[in-house]
Amino acid sequence: MSDVVALILMVGITAYALFGGADFGAGFWDLTAGGTARGRTPRSVITHSIGPVWEANHVWLIFCLVVLWTAFSEAFASIMLTLFVPLSIAALGIVFRGSSFAFRKEVTRTSSQRNFGAAFATSSVIVPFCMGAVAGAIASGRVPAGGKAGDPWSSWINPTSILGGVLAVTVCAYLAAVYMVWDSKRLGDPDMVEYFRRRAVVSAVVTGVIAVAGIFVLHDDAIYVFHGLTSRALPLVILSALCGIGSMVLLLRSSQTGARLLAMGAVATVVLGWGVAQYPYILPTSMKLSAAAAPDATLWSVVIVFVIAAFVILPSLGLLYYLDQRDLLAAPAVEPGIDDHT
Amino acid sequence: MTSALNWVLAVNPVPWARSQMALTLAFHIVLVPLGVAWGFITLIANWRAIKKDDADALLLAQRWSKYMAVTFAVGAVTGTVLSFEFGLLWPRFMGRFGDAFGIPFAIEGLFFFLEAIFLAVYIYGWKRLKPWPHFWTGVPIVVAGIGGTVSVVAANAWMNEPAGFTVNSAGKVVDVDPWGVIFNKAMPLQSLHMLVAAYLVGGFLVASVYAWGMVRGRRDRYHRIGFLIPFTLAAIAMPFQMLVGDEMARWVYNNEPVKFAAIEMVPKTSTDVPETLFGHLNAAGTKVEGGIPIPGLASILSDPATGTSTQIQGLDSFPKNARPTNAEVDVVHLAWDVMVGLGTFLFLLSLWFFASWVFKRRMPRSKLFLWIAAAAGVLSVVTLEAGWVVTEVGRQPWIVRNYMKVEQAATANTGVWITFIVALLVYVGLAVTVILVLRQMSRRWREGDAEAEVDEGGPYGPRLTPAPETPKELVP
Numbered sequence: 001m002s003d004v005v006a007l008i009l010m011v012g013i014t015a016y017a018l019f020g021g022a023d024f025g026a027g028f029w030d031l032t033a034g035g036t037a038r039g040r041t042p043r044s045v046i047t048h049s050i051g052p053v054w055e056a057n058h059v060w061l062i063f064c065l066v067v068l069w070t071a072f073s074e075a076f077a078s079i080m081l082t083l084f085v086p087l088s089i090a091a092l093g094i095v096f097r098g099s100s101f102a103f104r105k106e107v108t109r110t111s112s113q114r115n116f117g118a119a120f121a122t123s124s125v126i127v128p129f130c131m132g133a134v135a136g137a138i139a140s141g142r143v144p145a146g147g148k149a150g151d152p153w154s155s156w157i158n159p160t161s162i163l164g165g166v167l168a169v170t171v172c173a174y175l176a177a178v179y180m181v182w183d184s185k186r187l188g189d190p191d192m193v194e195y196f197r198r199r200a201v202v203s204a205v206v207t208g209v210i211a212v213a214g215i216f217v218l219h220d221d222a223i224y225v226f227h228g229l230t231s232r233a234l235p236l237v238i239l240s241a242l243c244g245i246g247s248m249v250l251l252l253r254s255s256q257t258g259a260r261l262l263a264m265g266a267v268a269t270v271v272l273g274w275g276v277a278q279y280p281y282i283l284p285t286s287m288k289l290s291a292a293a294a295p296d297a298t299l300w301s302v303v304i305v306f307v308i309a310a311f312v313i314l315p316s317l318g319l320l321y322y323l324d325q326r327d328l329l330a331a332p333a334v335e336p337g338i339d340d341h342t
Numbered sequence: 343m344t345s346a347l348n349w350v351l352a353v354n355p356v357p358w359a360r361s362q363m364a365l366t367l368a369f370h371i372v373l374v375p376l377g378v379a380w381g382f383i384t385l386i387a388n389w390r391a392i393k394k395d396d397a398d399a400l401l402l403a404q405r406w407s408k409y410m411a412v413t414f415a416v417g418a419v420t421g422t423v424l425s426f427e428f429g430l431l432w433p434r435f436m437g438r439f440g441d442a443f444g445i446p447f448a449i450e451g452l453f454f455f456l457e458a459i460f461l462a463v464y465i466y467g468w469k470r471l472k473p474w475p476h477f478w479t480g481v482p483i484v485v486a487g488i489g490g491t492v493s494v495v496a497a498n499a500w501m502n503e504p505a506g507f508t509v510n511s512a513g514k515v516v517d518v519d520p521w522g523v524i525f526n527k528a529m530p531l532q533s534l535h536m537l538v539a540a541y542l543v544g545g546f547l548v549a550s551v552y553a554w555g556m557v558r559g560r561r562d563r564y565h566r567i568g569f570l571i572p573f574t575l576a577a578i579a580m581p582f583q584m585l586v587g588d589e590m591a592r593w594v595y596n597n598e599p600v601k602f603a604a605i606e607m608v609p610k611t612s613t614d615v616p617e618t619l620f621g622h623l624n625a626a627g628t629k630v631e632g633g634i635p636i637p638g639l640a641s642i643l644s645d646p647a648t649g650t651s652t653q654i655q656g657l658d659s660f661p662k663n664a665r666p667t668n669a670e671v672d673v674v675h676l677a678w679d680v681m682v683g684l685g686t687f688l689f690l691l692s693l694w695f696f697a698s699w700v701f702k703r704r705m706p707r708s709k710l711f712l713w714i715a716a717a718a719g720v721l722s723v724v725t726l727e728a729g730w731v732v733t734e735v736g737r738q739p740w741i742v743r744n745y746m747k748v749e750q751a752a753t754a755n756t757g758v759w760i761t762f763i764v765a766l767l768v769y770v771g772l773a774v775t776v777i778l779v780l781r782q783m784s785r786r787w788r789e790g791d792a793e794a795e796v797d798e799g800g801p802y803g804p805r806l807t808p809a810p811e812t813p814k815e816l817v818p
Contacts, residue, residue, distance in 0.1 A: 052466045055418050055458040059451070065425045066451045069436050070444025077437025080429030084755040091426040092768060095419045099772060102415035103779050106408070108786060149754055294441030294518065301520040305448045313452065316459045316482075329466035
């Protein structure tokens with residue numbers, strides 16, 4: 001039973017990485033878009049691209065937290081005790097990111113837009129780094145079981161955490177760039193298609209290099225997960241590499257739809273691979289999923305809620321993405337009307 | 343360096359953790375009524391716009407949805423902070439009771455998802471969706487707001503009336519009954535009380551903006567509708583809240599006598615207990631000092647059937663380590679007075695509003711009424727905060743009543759004082775910014791109206807006429 005709920009948790013983390021991650025990545029490209037004049041067009045694509053969807057995508061994080069604290073409460077307590085610092089930074093970063101993004105859309109003065117934009121973009125890089133560092137801390141066995149605090153600093157400032165943090169930032173940037181190639185095409189802006197296509201290819205290469213280097217880091221620093229990734233999770237790792245290479249080929253050939261799906265595949269398989277590599281531990285190697293699991297009735301509640309979500313939330317999300325992709329939500333930025341104040 | 347480090351390490355995290363939780367919750371709870379009730383208020387305007395071809399109502403609905411986009415975004419991220427804080431500040435509570443306490447949150451997660459999805463569709467759908475389908479995409483927001491409120495308050499009620507689980511001798515939760523957790527004894531009334539409060543505060547808060555506009559001389563139809571829709575909703579909810587609140591108080595009298603003793607500030611078990619307005623306990627906690635006592639009223643209200651002979655258990659009948667401290671009792675009692683006092687005041691304001699409609703067939707026109715209505719928004723927020731203080735401080739020293747104390751629940755991280763200070767600075771900045779941004783949006787629209795240049799029209803409905811320059815009469 002605890003395995004089923006662990007799978008649900010992995011689904012949540014994967015969804016958050018694929019959708020929420022891309023929204024953070026959009027912030028990365030916002031940060032690197034250059035000065036006010038030069039960055040105007042890419043920033044408007046970014047605002048247009050994540051505007052309607054980021055809040056819904058953000059809920060996956062809440063979903064993951066709730067599943068974790070309800071189904072595996074002792075592991076949740078251990079993680080929160082040990083990783084107090086990066087998680088506090090992440091929480092504040094989330095406040096900065098969400099609120100300043102909402103503010104930037106509504107203010108008209110360039111200087112205010114720039115300040116809110118800077119807060120939005122900077123926190124969009126800090127938050128995924130912290131999340132990745134947290135994942136690295138867990139994967140490398142630095143979070144002790146039993147609601148005890150591990151080291152408040154070295155638990156997340158260590159090779160695996162830094163790998164996790166940097167990888168999270170680059171993966172988010174990569175996904176965002178690939179999605180925004182598509183969005184630019186939708187908006188009918190060939191310059192922006194090219195702009196984000198170049199960035200997608202570069203970030204794909206960078207992500208790939210870091211991932212390969214990461215194998216050596218894990219070998220030295222997170223041996224349990226390393227063994228998992230090179231044995232039972234190996235098919236997922238290979239699949240991820242193939243998806244990544246495939247998406248790059250398609251990007252170079254300007255086939256956006258396929259590139260987007262393969263990019264999602266590449267990221268999803270990495271996240272799932274991490275989960276499989278850690279199995280059966282929730283905190284390698286001090287706490288197994290079964291040991292951390294809540295009583296059966298609670299696990300059943302989580303499963304039932306998830307099934308309801310599958311029937312109610314997934315179609316609703318589908319509707320949101322469908323309307324968004326068909327351009328039925330929000331006007332293009334150039335069109336005057338209630339959606340355009342800039 | 344070492345001594346500075348030692349100093350950092352020596353700071354007791356408990357009071358800081360409490361302060362941080364209180365700060366972030368106090369902030370978030372202001373956004374809750376907007377998230378829960380504003381959608382409904384907007385849909386009323388939206389419905390009127392389509393049904394009666396009302397251009398003013400359409401403009402209001404569109405602008406409200408734009409404001410909501412901002413307040414919802416801030417509510418979403420400050421709500422996320424609370425999720426983190428459950429673990430960051432109270433890891434031992436979550437570690438031990440997460441498997442029971444978490445269940446209502448799993449359900450709340452569903453509603454939050456629905457709300458975020460349909461709010462996005464509604465806010466961004468004005469231009470390209472057809473009027474009625476667009477209207478209907480707003481309905482799940484209202485349903486999700488209600489469901490979310492009930493779920494979250496169910497979790498809070500569970501802390502007051504923990505149920506639906508069994509613990510073994512080591513204190514570990516070994517068996518959970520999800521229905522028992524969700525439908526704990528305090529849940530029905532507490533959820534209802536908060537839900538009605540959300541509609542009250544949301545209504546008064548939105549209406550207050552337009553009341554202020556009318557005070558400033560903008561007495562046009564646009565402002566009148568902008569005032570009437572939310573104010574009427576709040577005024578209808580107000581008498582209902584008086585009944586629910588009264589029922590709730592009696593429920594606390596019967597089920598949580600410690601909290602009730604703190605609310606009424608009763609040091610010793612006795613009959614014929616006066617209702618003391620304000621006042622405080624003396625240093626020994628044996629006597630009430632100051633304040634204005636109304637003889638026998640607390641006893642009468644607690645059980646009207648037995649009147650002044652109703653006995654109220656005093657603080658002295660509970661062990662010192664299982665009841666709020668004297669200072670906490672003072673806070674609970676003061677918050678109670680504020681809640682009941684302001685609640686009654688808002689109730690009278692609602693009566694004034696209704697009386698005018700009954701006798702004069704129009705809303706009150708006097709400047710005094712508009713001034714008070716303009717203040718009602720902030721006053722209703724104060725009432726809400728006071729009510730929340732009553733239930734939270736009144737439960738002290740427990741986080742899970744009779745099972746776990748707050749200090750047993752807190753994190754061992756001694757750096758909480760730093761995160762508290764950072765959070766304080768960020769939240770003060772955030773509060774100021776939200777208000778400035780909302781004001782700027784409103785100003786920009788008003789200037790746009792005056793210049794009559796901006797086409798605020800959606801894809802449907804009449805082409806919108808700008809607000810008239812000369813104020814119209816306040817007749818319906």
